[in-house]
Amino acid sequence: MADYAKKVSKKALAKSFRNWYYGNLTCFSQEHMQTFGYLVSMLPVIEDLYDKKEDQTRALQTYSAFFNTEPQIGTMIVGVTVGLEEARANGEAIDDDTINGIRAGLMGPLAGIGDSLIVGTLIPILLGIAMGLSEGGSPLGAIFYIVVWNLLAYFGMRFAYYRGYDLGGAAVEALVGPSATALREAITTVGTMVIGGVAATWVSISTALTLPGGGTLQGTLDGIYPKLLPLIFTVFCWWLMAKKKMSPIITMLILLVIAFLGACCGFFGAATIASVA
Amino acid sequence: MTVNIIQAALLGLFACLASMPGLGGTSIGNYTLGRPLVAGLVVGLILGNVTLGIIVGTAIQVVYIALVTPGGTVSADVRAACYIGIPLAMIAIMNNPALAADPTGSEAAATATALGATCGTLGAILFYGTSTINLAWQAMGWKWLEKGDTHKLYLVDMVLPWISHIICSFIPTFLLVYIGGDAVSNVLNSLPMDSIPMKTLFAVGSLLPCVGIAILLKQVITKATDWLTFFFGFTLAAVMGCNLIACSAIACFFALITFELSTIKTKLDSVRTSGAALTAGDDDEEEEDI
Structure with missing residues (x-):
């Protein structure tokens, strides 16, 4: 200088x-x-x-x-x-x-x-x-x-x-x-x-569906890969925003619709949450 | 649980400090006080329940783990998510017998997430309000600068924006936490826990953190193989039970390898180009070089 x-x-x-x-x-x-x-x-x-x-x-x-x-x-x-x-x-x-x-x-x-x-x-x-x-x-x-x-x-x-x-x-x-x-x-x-770790630790999504032959869908999913639902939904949100160019707000509204439909058909339910807690 | 006037005013003050063009400055205001986890501590201290504040703050934090505002476009406002969303969620949880019984449970977390994200999303209007009012101070600033009144620029940058924040941060926060708590509690308490609206609330609360993670992924994933890095970290925590400190340690080790590899690659490239130059010049010297 x-x-x-x-x-x-x-x-x-x-x-x-x-x-x-x-x-x-x-x-x-x-x-x-x-x-x-x-x-x-x-x-x-x-x-x-x-x-x-x-x-x-x-x-x-x-x-x-x-x-x-x-x-x-x-x-x-x-x-x-x-x-x-x-x-x-x-x-x-x-x-x-x-x-x-x-x-x-x-x-x-x-x-x-x-x-x-x-x-x-x-x-x-x-x-x-x-x-x-x-x-x-x-x-x-x-x-x-x-x-x-x-x-x-x-x-x-x-x-x-x-x-x-x-x-x-x-x-x-x-x-x-x-x-x-x-x-x-x-x-x-x-x-x-680290964000992979954060997703696995802090996103917890589970289903309340029971399978016809006894047992729960969640149990089957856990057998395939633990935390499979959080992974699927995260990739889905990424796909909506990165590939479909949707805004975070639209993505959140889509999740709201999914949550409502899932609650209606029993995919999501209070029972799941109780069993997790 | 109710909020008194002083508590509501304190929350309003923190909303002024923490927002995106906030008066706490970027580092202390937006990036510290405006992170829901930290806000959970602050709101917990103000409302007298630190544990619940942190629980609620953590739940909302996942949604806003990577709040990037490229070019000043926002999809969420931190002051609203933190200082309106967290207190309202705390009040709702405390006033609901089923949720209050298990505040660390996933239902409470889902309620907090859903309320926080709603406030954060609707709060974007506060961001645009603040920055629009700031235009008035800036217009005054240009006039002062023209006249050579340079010291008044401090007024423009650090004092007058308080007026914008009283209008767009303090008043909305004060009113919503002072009056809104009862309204939110009444709505939640009127619905049975296993009704469709409550199930939807819990489900959407558990789904929303995916958006926060996905916003971050959108930024860091540039090629298909980057997914492997993400899946690796996910597997460490989901299958191998690593906590985040362990994940970070392992990640740093792999980052070191990545760094060494790309450094070698750069060196090889430079050797190759200089080698090519030498071949064109003198063959003997090239051998010496190798």
């Missing part, structure tokens, strides 16, 4: 990070999404770099362009633009279009990575473990999730912010390069496997 005459002070960086950490989505709207969160996180940096009020306003207006990404991993983009703004304040030839080009170019890919890694993998794994710890109503699992998730989120975001500031674009390379892709695939493997 170049040795500039004007450097962003540590205090301004810390404040900028805090503003993003807290305020990235507090004023969300469909039209501007995280734009205002971005503005307030750039504000301390810009005030630190520019002395004149009109310079501050002009610099800040750069960041009024639309912005939306995954807020955790996306912290890196804020860090990168802080570095760019610092370079600009020191007279480097960086204009609004350069900064916004980089922002717009990064927010899509990082949103994709963040959604699949954080919301799609990390949080479900933590919640899966936490639900196990909370079985029977113990608060332990909830406390586990609160502590672990918040430590990971805070320090992870801090790391991403300063990494972006120190390394600029090179920081993002590390997230999209071949070894990062391999690591992401590995983490997704953990997520997919």
Whole structure:
């Protein structure tokens, strides 16, 4: 990183990070999404770099362009633009279009990575473990999730912010390069496997039908493969949403119809539930 | 079990903090307080029954295990599922003699899931309401930014959205948990346990978690062989009796193998390309390289 005459002070960086950490989505709207969160996180940096009020306003207006990404991993983009703004304040030839080009170019890919890694993998794994710890109503699992998730989120975001500031674009390379892709695939493997475990542990569907020759249908199904019904219904829901492009709400309504029909014909019944409990 | 005014107000406050564009921030608000399991603890503490809160929260959590909001489209609202759904489900279970007798049973869980998912789905309107009202603050923000009133941006981002949340989070939560509890209990208690509506409620409550799992699968399954990974994890828990910590440990081991394999593959590819380049240049050097 170049040795500039004007450097962003540590205090301004810390404040900028805090503003993003807290305020990235507090004023969300469909039209501007995280734009205002971005503005307030750039504000301390810009005030630190520019002395004149009109310079501050002009610099800040750069960041009024639309912005939306995954807020955790996306912290890196804020860090990168802080570095760019610092370079600009020191007279480097960086204009609004350069900064916004980089922002717009990064927010899509990082949103994709963040959604699949954080919301799609990390949080479900933590919640899966936490639900196990909370079985029977113990608060332990909830406390586990609160502590672990918040430590990971805070320090992870801090790391991403300063990494972006120190390394600029090179920081993002590390997230999209071949070894990062391999690591992401590995983490997704953990997520997919754990979600299988979550499905088997926490989805319990059983049938009340009795077979003509004595015995229950549930007993026969258990003999084929335990938890066969949860598996079938999960794959069915996936098929409706992924292959038939149905929304989760429509899928839930279809399940409601199935539940009603099943209750009418005796496939689902209170007896099942009593026997499970 | 009834909810007093202070309890209802506290639930309303947490609804403001926990929603998707929530005032607790993304990490603490939406991703912590807005997870039904955590909300179960919070609501349990507020209503004075932590055990039931956690049980209800866990049941609803499965449905919302992967709540992704790509591009700001939502099919469910966490504040409604958590801070309207969980209290209503707790009240309904406590006020129903059959359900209260066995709160850890699958009937109670199914009731909680069905109520939570209903609130979460209908609550999507609260999400759109909040983000629409926020547009007004943002319009004011643009004017202030134009004038160089930069410090008022803090007002726009962190203070004025409270008004949106009082309208779309606090008031609906307060009213629904304060008044709605009796209504839900009365409906549930008027139906015999083995009637078709109750059987449907229990059945749909047991089916709904599949949607949560399927939303996640939609995201992680990109090729047919990914199903094997899912079935493997399913079998570990369903047949081999592994709990989720054990599943995670085994999964990490397989992830390590996957990682090593793809790293080797990348290395091989790079050797192959550089090898090809060398063949074109100098045959002797290629042998040295190998």
